[in-house]
Amino acid sequence: MDFTFTEEQLLFRDSTRNLLTxxxxxxxxxxxxxxxxxxxxxxxxxxxxxxxxxxxIPEELGGSGLNSVDFVLLAEECGYVALAEPVVYTALVVVxxxxxxxxxxxxxxxxxxVKGDYRISVACPFTGLVEDADTSAFVLKFxxxxxxxxxxxxxxxxxxxxxIDPGRRVFSFKECEPGKVLMKNERFECLHELLINLMAFANxxxxxxxxxxxxxxxxxxxxxxxxxxxxxxxxxxxxxxxxNVAIKLEFAxxxxxxxxxSLLHYAPKRSLHVxxxxxxACEAASLAAKxxxxxxxxxxxxxxxxxxxxxxxxxxxxxxxxxxxxxxARLLDSLFSDDYQLGPAATFS
Amino acid sequence: xxxSFSKAELEFRKEIRSWLRENVPDEQLESFDTQxxxxxxRDWEKTLHAGNWGMVTWPKEYxxxxxxxxxxxxxxxxYYRAKAPLRVNQNGLFLLGxxxxxxxxxxxxxxxxxxxxxxxxxxxQGWSEPNAGSDMAAIRTKAIRKGEKYVVTxxxxxxxxxxxxxxxxxxxxxxxxxxxxxxxxxxxxxxxxKGVTIRPIAQLNGLTxxxxxxxxxxxxxxxxxxGEEGDGWKVAMATAGFERGLMxxxxxxxxxxxxxxxxxxxxxxxxxxxxxxxREAVLRxxxxxxxxxxxxxxxxSRLVNGGHIGPExxxxxxxxxxxxxxxxxxxLSIIGARADLMSGITGADLTADWLEGWLFAQxxxxxxxxxxxxxxxxxxxxxxxxx
Numbered sequence: 078m079d080f081t082f083t084e085e086q087l088l089f090r091d092s093t094r095n096l097l098t099x100x101x102x103x104x105x106x107x108x109x110x111x112x113x114x115x116x117x118x119x120x121x122x123x124x125x126x127x128x129x130x131x132x133x134i135p136e137e138l139g140g141s142g143l144n145s146v147d148f149v150l151l152a153e154e155c156g157y158v159a160l161a162e163p164v165v166y167t168a169l170v171v172v173x174x175x176x177x178x179x180x181x182x183x184x185x186x187x188x189x190x191v192k193g194d195y196r197i198s199v200a201c202p203f204t205g206l207v208e209d210a211d212t213s214a215f216v217l218k219f220x221x222x223x224x225x226x227x228x229x230x231x232x233x234x235x236x237x238x239x240x241i242d243p244g245r246r247v248f249s250f251k252e253c254e255p256g257k258v259l260m261k262n263e264r265f266e267c268l269h270e271l272l273i274n275l276m277a278f279a280n281x282x283x284x285x286x287x288x289x290x291x292x293x294x295x296x297x298x299x300x301x302x303x304x305x306x307x308x309x310x311x312x313x314x315x316x317x318x319x320x321n322v323a324i325k326l327e328f329a330x331x332x333x334x335x336x337x338x339s340l341l342h343y344a345p346k347r348s349l350h351v352x353x354x355x356x357x358a359c360e361a362a363s364l365a366a367k368x369x370x371x372x373x374x375x376x377x378x379x380x381x382x383x384x385x386x387x388x389x390x391x392x393x394x395x396x397x398x399x400x401x402x403x404x405x406a407r408l409l410d411s412l413f414s415d416d417y418q419l420g421p422a423a424t425f426s
Numbered sequence: 427x428x429x430s431f432s433k434a435e436l437e438f439r440k441e442i443r444s445w446l447r448e449n450v451p452d453e454q455l456e457s458f459d460t461q462x463x464x465x466x467x468r469d470w471e472k473t474l475h476a477g478n479w480g481m482v483t484w485p486k487e488y489x490x491x492x493x494x495x496x497x498x499x500x501x502x503x504x505y506y507r508a509k510a511p512l513r514v515n516q517n518g519l520f521l522l523g524x525x526x527x528x529x530x531x532x533x534x535x536x537x538x539x540x541x542x543x544x545x546x547x548x549x550x551q552g553w554s555e556p557n558a559g560s561d562m563a564a565i566r567t568k569a570i571r572k573g574e575k576y577v578v579t580x581x582x583x584x585x586x587x588x589x590x591x592x593x594x595x596x597x598x599x600x601x602x603x604x605x606x607x608x609x610x611x612x613x614x615x616x617x618x619x620k621g622v623t624i625r626p627i628a629q630l631n632g633l634t635x636x637x638x639x640x641x642x643x644x645x646x647x648x649x650x651x652x653g654e655e656g657d658g659w660k661v662a663m664a665t666a667g668f669e670r671g672l673m674x675x676x677x678x679x680x681x682x683x684x685x686x687x688x689x690x691x692x693x694x695x696x697x698x699x700x701x702x703x704x705r706e707a708v709l710r711x712x713x714x715x716x717x718x719x720x721x722x723x724x725x726x727s728r729l730v731n732g733g734h735i736g737p738e739x740x741x742x743x744x745x746x747x748x749x750x751x752x753x754x755x756x757x758l759s760i761i762g763a764r765a766d767l768m769s770g771i772t773g774a775d776l777t778a779d780w781l782e783g784w785l786f787a788q789x790x791x792x793x794x795x796x797x798x799x800x801x802x803x804x805x806x807x808x809x810x811x812x813x
Contacts, residue, residue, distance in 0.1 A: 078428065078429065078430065078431050078432065078435060078496045078723065078727065079427060079428045079727050079730075079731070080427060080429060080720075080723045080724040080726075080727040080728075081427065081724070081727045081728055081731055082427060083427075146427050292809070296809050296810065296811060299811060300810075300811065300812055307812075308812045310805075310811040310812050311811070311812040311813060313798070313801075313802065315811075316801060316802060316805035316806070316811055317798070317801045317805070319805055319809060319811065320744075320800075320801035320802075320804040320805045320809070321801070323738075323741060323804050323805075323808055323809055324741040324744055324745055324804065327721065327738055327741045328714070328717045328718070328721055328741070328745055329717070330721075330724075331717065331720035331721045331723070331724045332713075332716070332717050332720055334427070334720075334724070335429065335720055337427075338427055338429050339429075353713055353716065353717075356713065357713065357717060405706065405709060408709055408712075408713070409705065409709055412688060412708075412709060412712055413688070413691070413692060419681070419684065419685050419688060419712060420507065420681050420682055420684070420685030421502070421503035421504070421506045421507045421677075421678035421681045421682050421685075422439070422500075422503040422504065422507055422678075423681070424681070424716060424719045424720070424723075425429055425430065425431065425723075
């Protein structure tokens with residue numbers, strides 16, 4: 078039993094943090110909003126060069142072979158800066174899904190990703206919408222026959238949908254020709270569950286970073302903002318707002334790390350662990366959004382101040398990847414079944 | 427990261443599980459807040475010690491097994507699974523014990539630890555005073571050095587287990603001219619000393635789980651000073667760290683309550699579902715108990731790897747105390763119309779247990795530093811917000 082990260086994992090996290098906080102600044106995100114609909118290709122290229130995009134691809138295909146436990150900390154950092162480019166979905170959803178499939182075509186797609194030939198997106202299994210479809214060459218989706226297919230974006234009908242989060246580039250998608258079958262429908266249940274787990278896990282990990290960012294902004298604001306001749310952060314009412322966020326976040330983290338571990342090792346309860354992580358992390362982010370805004374007062378309610386970037390992202394991460402109702406229902410089904418083991422000593426059994 | 431137990435850890439689990447199966451009394455003991463129950467629990471401590479299970483994390487030379495914190499968590503899981511009696515000497519074993527090991531002299535360790543482990547000396551806590559509650563630095567009870575003795579005068583209150591305990595530990599003002607955190611010392615006082623008067627205080631369940639302790643020129647040998655004179659605050663903070671941190675409330679306790687709550691819901695599903703919020707509250711209880719377990723294993727792993735317990739341990743105390751409150755009120759919501767009935771009707775025995783737990787849960791956000799104080803600590807020391 079060792080519930081810690083290695084030195085190496087922590088170092089990789091630190092270097093990713095340094096890169097991201099330097100590159101992905103709120104002003105860069107805002108510039109991107111203004112050039113409405115156009116992706117930040119420079120940033121993508123940079124992260125491709127650094128090997129972050131291909132980091133979870135197996136080494137024999139040219140990636141660095143990181144697993145979900147290695148990458149979870151990096152996903153947190155991507156959440157911290159509200160990275161709009163689909164780095165986390167590529168590394169934690171597209172790649173693991175393709176790695177699960179046999180045959181040459183999935184391997185070919187992975188090799189293309191490593192070389193930076195193209196990008197690949199997935200269709201949301203709940204809404205059918207596709208993030209970053211316009212910059213992708215392929216969209217992975219389940220067709221009406223429940224086969225998992227890779228559809229070519231060329232010639233497909235794409236129309237942008239507006240999200241409250243200006244950083245989210247999402248499209249409705251209709252392919253013009255049937256996609257190439259990656260896996261026949263006999264494995265639908267299993268792959269469908271895997272896809273949801275991967276998306277939910279990716280969102281949970283990013284939500285931890287987002288929560289931390291909102292907390293950091295609020296702490297720093299309440300130190301600098303004076304009223305009644307004192308920093309407002311010295312008032313207990315304000316302190317306790319943010320202490321509550323810290324508590325929620327502190328207790329959400331290990332559930333996300335456990336989910337990473339369970340996905341990696343195909344633990345029998347992995348779907349439940351992912352649902353737990355999704356609920357805990359998204360609820361932490363939602364409390365962070367609410368309480369940080371309150372701590373900022375009217376300033377937090379302005380377009381100019383950066384807090385709303387993160388508030389809006391927290392809504393996206395909570396509602397996508399299976400909303401909280403989906404994950405609660407999944408947990409409730411198991412929890413109240415007759416053979417579900419719980420209580421002391423059941424957690425790691 | 428490896429979230430599976432090693433072979434040795436699994437063996438350890440097997441060993442304690444089978445020992446508990448053999449030794450845990452079939453009949454539930456009386457509450458240790460009664461005279462009879464106190465003695466029963468003292469005897470149970472002897473039984474535990476005889477099996478060498480008294481305090482598994484202590485070094486072998488003091489009657490422990492030198493177990494890691496992970497093994498301690500395993501022990502606790504098995505302990506709650508087996509419904510073994512609560513630990514009457516918790517103040518000693520989990521709070522004073524670690525403090526003694528850190529600050530005590532060799533003689534003090536040899537003098538106090540073995541008797542503590544054996545249940546021969548049960549410890550009470552002496553922190554609060556009538557005018558020093560959350561503001562512990564306002565302590566006024568004096569302990570004035572006179573030759574080879576301290577002369578203690580003043581009053582402690584809310585002293586847990588003091589009614590039948592043998593010793594009390596706490597903070598006393600050794601420098602009468604000092605203010606606030608300065609001039610305090612950590613001193614151990616035998617409760618049978620001349621000049622000590624104990625006035626039991628009944629708690630919400632009617633039992634005297636704590637007491638007022640009056641000191642009227644009580645003479646205490648100078649070697650009962652723990653740490654340096656004037657260093658009391660530092661020593662006390664270490665004790666409070668153990669209390670808030672890992673040792674006071676292990677996750678197993680709440681996981682067992684969550685398990686019982688899920689059972690209660692399943693048995694009373696029809697009645698419970700009249701209130702649609704109950705289903706979600708039960709799920710939340712399970713998830714939060716699970717999260718508490720996960721965070722504790724994470725912290726224990728970090729400590730095993732040489733890390734330290736930091737101000738984030740204050741988040742623990744808030745979390746488990748509020749979880750305990752919400753689990754018990756959810757249980758009473760499930761029981762519904764008969765929730766206050768403790769005897770005379772079918773199911774009342776079970777309700778009585780939930781009611782007892784519900785009353786006790788109300789004390790959680792107050793003892794060991796109120797949750798308001800914890801939130802101040804979290805915001806100031808963990809988040810760096812201004813005082």
